[in-house]
Every structure is written in C-alpha cells, then in structure tokens.
Amino acid sequence: MKLTWHTADLRLTQPLRISRSVMARRDAVWAVVEHGGLRGWGEAVSSEHLGLPTARILHHLAAARAATERFPDPETAWAETGRPGEGGAWHGLPPGVLAALEAAVLDLVGKRADRPAHRLLDPDPGAGQGPLAGADSGAVQGPAVATARTIGITGPAEAAALAARLTAAGFTVLKVKAGHPDPAEDLARVEAVHAAAPGASLLLDPNGAWTERRARDLLPRFAALGVTAVEQPVAPGSPDSLARVAADSPVPVIADEDAVSYEDAVALAGRVHGVNVKLAKCGGVRAALRIHAALRGTGTDLMLGCLTASSLGIAPAVHLAGRARWVDLDGHLLLADDPWTGIGGADGTVRASGRPGLGVRRVTGGGGVRNRRADAVEPR
Numbered sequence: 001m002k003l004t005w006h007t008a009d010l011r012l013t014q015p016l017r018i019s020r021s022v023m024a025r026r027d028a029v030w031a032v033v034e035h036g037g038l039r040g041w042g043e044a045v046s047s048e049h050l051g052l053p054t055a056r057i058l059h060h061l062a063a064a065r066a067a068t069e070r071f072p073d074p075e076t077a078w079a080e081t082g083r084p085g086e087g088g089a090w091h092g093l094p095p096g097v098l099a100a101l102e103a104a105v106l107d108l109v110g111k112r113a114d115r116p117a118h119r120l121l122d123p124d125p126g127a128g129q130g131p132l133a134g135a136d137s138g139a140v141q142g143p144a145v146a147t148a149r150t151i152g153i154t155g156p157a158e159a160a161a162l163a164a165r166l167t168a169a170g171f172t173v174l175k176v177k178a179g180h181p182d183p184a185e186d187l188a189r190v191e192a193v194h195a196a197a198p199g200a201s202l203l204l205d206p207n208g209a210w211t212e213r214r215a216r217d218l219l220p221r222f223a224a225l226g227v228t229a230v231e232q233p234v235a236p237g238s239p240d241s242l243a244r245v246a247a248d249s250p251v252p253v254i255a256d257e258d259a260v261s262y263e264d265a266v267a268l269a270g271r272v273h274g275v276n277v278k279l280a281k282c283g284g285v286r287a288a289l290r291i292h293a294a295l296r297g298t299g300t301d302l303m304l305g306c307l308t309a310s311s312l313g314i315a316p317a318v319h320l321a322g323r324a325r326w327v328d329l330d331g332h333l334l335l336a337d338d339p340w341t342g343i344g345g346a347d348g349t350v351r352a353s354g355r356p357g358l359g360v361r362r363v364t365g366g367g368g369v370r371n372r373r374a375d376a377v378e379p380r
Contacts, residue, residue: 019179040108
C-alpha cells in the first residue's frame with residue numbers, strides 16, 4: 001500500500017461560538033491509502049482543544065507511513081490494526097490521526113469488496129481481529145437518521161430565525177449551545193428557539209461551563225422550555241459530579257468531555273443517561289463499536305457526535321448512526337464550502353449511501369487545498 005496526504009482549509013459559513021471559544025476555520029488533513037489502482041480516504045481535522053494542531057497531524061502521518069506501507073494489502077492492514085491493546089503499526093497515534101487512517105483503510109477495503117462500509121462493520125465486534133462481516137450481511141441501504149443541527153451562543157432573535165429556517169428545511173432536532181456567563185442569556189435563547197420551532201426536539205450543550213449547583217438550578221428551567229437532553233452540563237474532570245447531576249436531572253444527561261476514551265465510557269456506564277462518542281476523540285469506528293458493545297444493557301445510551309469537518313470526516317460515523325439514540329453529525333453542514341459530498345444532511349437527515357466504501361465523492365473545485373505534497377493524489 002501507499003500512504004499520502006495533503007491539507008485543505010475548512011471555513012465555516014459563520015463563526016460558531018460556544019462557552020469556551022469561537023471558531024471560524026480549521027485545517028483538514030486528508031490521508032490517502034492506495035493499492036491496486038484504488039484509493040481510500042480519511043480525514044483528520046486540527047483541534048487546539050484536543051492538542052492536535054496541523055503540524056502534529058502531519059508529524060504522526062509521516063511517522064506512521066513506513067509501517068503502513070509494509071502491509072501487503074488493506075485487508076491485512078484492517079485486521080492487524082484492529083486488535084485492542086495489542087499495539088501494532090498504529091500504536092501510540094493520537095485518536096484523530098488513528099481515526100483518519102482507519103477510515104481510509106475501511107474506505108479502500110469497501111471499494112475493493114464493492115460494498116459500503118456499513119455492510120463491512122460488524123455490530124458486535126468483540127475483541128477479535130476487528131469487525132469485518134460476511135459478504136451478505138446487512139442491507140445495501142445504509143442508515144438514514146435525523147441529525148441535530150447546532151445553534152451557537154448568539155442573540156435570541158438570531159437563534160430564533162435560524163431555528164425557523166432549519167425546521168422549514170426539515171430538521172426535527174436542534175442543539176442549542178449554552179454557557180454564557182449570564183444564564184438569563186441562555187434561557188432567553190432556548191425560549192426563543194422553542195417558540196420558533198415548537199415541534200423540534202431540543203438538545204442543550206453548555207460544554208462543561210456550569211458548576212454542579214448551577215446545573216441543578218438551571219436544568220428544571222430548561223426542561224420547562226422544551227429541552228429534552230443536556231450534554232456535559234458541568235466542567236469535565238469530575239465524573240462523580242456529572243453522575244450526581246444526572247441522578248437528579250429532569251432530562252437525560254449525556255457525558256461528552258468526560259467521555260473521550262473507551263475507558264471513560266465504561267467508567268460512566270450506568271451513571272449517566274448517555275455517552276457522546278466522537279470518532280476523532282475515541283480513535284475511530286472500531287473504538288466506537290467497542291464502546292457501543294460495552295454500554296449495552298447498562299442503561300446508558302450511545303450518542304454519536306462530531307467535530308466540524310467535511311463530509312469525508314463525518315461519513316464514518318454516519319455508517320454507525322443506526323446504533324445511536326442521539327445523532328449530532330452536522331459538522332459538514334456548518335461549512336461555507338464542503339469539499340466532499342455523499343452523506344446528505346441539509347434536510348435534517350444524514351444517510352449512508354450504498355456506494356462502496358465510505359460512499360463520499362470529492363466536489364470538483366471544492367475546498368481550499370493547500371500545501372499539496374508532490375505525491376498527493378486525486379480521489380477515485
């Protein structure tokens with residue numbers, strides 16, 4: 001196999017403000033694995049919050065190149081990198097880089113088998129060689145699920161206008177960011193969104209901005225305004241505090257910043273109502289499947305979330321979306337110019353296509369590709 005990569009600019013339609021930051025752009029690094037005339041693609045996005053600047057992504061891809069290219073084919077790469085805890089060629093990679101390489105190999109395996117990724121992923125991978133299902137498993141039609149659409153910290157009138165446009169387009173789930181220093185601002189925003197979109201299910205996400213006492217005081221008030229679940233209401237680092245809030249909350253409490261890894265999710269199972277799994281945080285689709293299996297029967301449900309990324313970066317999670325109670329896969333919908341297509345979402349529903357692999361295609365002229373390596377390639 002051959003591994004190459006290049007970098008692209010992802011710019012948001014408008015800056016997204018959350019409790020800890022404002023984001024207007026980020027880099028995407030596209031990892032490409034090639035074998036037998038076919039190419040598989042995966043995406044890692046830069047994130048200062050996760051300690052993954054672009055330079056670190058590039059460094060780790062370069063470090064993993066020789067070991068990756070020693071695999072004789074993508075099927076071997078998939079099997080030999082899929083054993084939890086056994087190290088191997090990709091041992092020690094940051095989760096975002098690991099997820100991108102894994103996605104590229106999965107994409108290529110699917111293209112070589114002429115099957116979409118959701119037909120290759122075993123819903124119960126166990127601890128074996130990694131989830132590759134049989135030739136006839138699953139249906140060609142992939143998951144099609146409602147996704148939340150994020151509304152950032154903004155004024156009530158602006159939030160209400162956006163909510164009205166989104167529900168008119170078909171969205172039935174809206175996620176409202178919270179964590180303004182003045183809780184009255186958050187309450188006014190949620191009230192305005194609920195009035196503008198009374199039929200929508202509302203998720204609330206303070207990104208860990210509240211104390212335990214503030215969360216206990218505010219959650220009943222948000223529940224009265226139509227909020228149906230809340231992500232990470234308290235600052236990460238104290239799972240016991242999160243569990244106490246969950247025990248008394250009038251709405252389901254979903255761990256996010258406190259549930260990055262498999263070990264985090266297992267420790268919270270049965271103590272919160274949900275765990276938000278992001279492939280770039282946990283390490284890819286196989287890690288997400290392990291978390292899903294570990295949560296089964298504990299009373300804690302799966303949420304699938306994402307970072308702001310292109311359709312290429314979101315696609316692997318879409319192939320898992322049928323397993324989640326809550327789906328928040330809208331990162332590509334926040335972009336001014338998505339350089340990939342193939343998972344939908346503009347009507348409120350993300351869909352895994354029946355095309356081989358991840359099922360996404362590069363948009364001609366889409367995205368600002370820069371820093372192109374001399375051996376970088378165009379997608380097939």
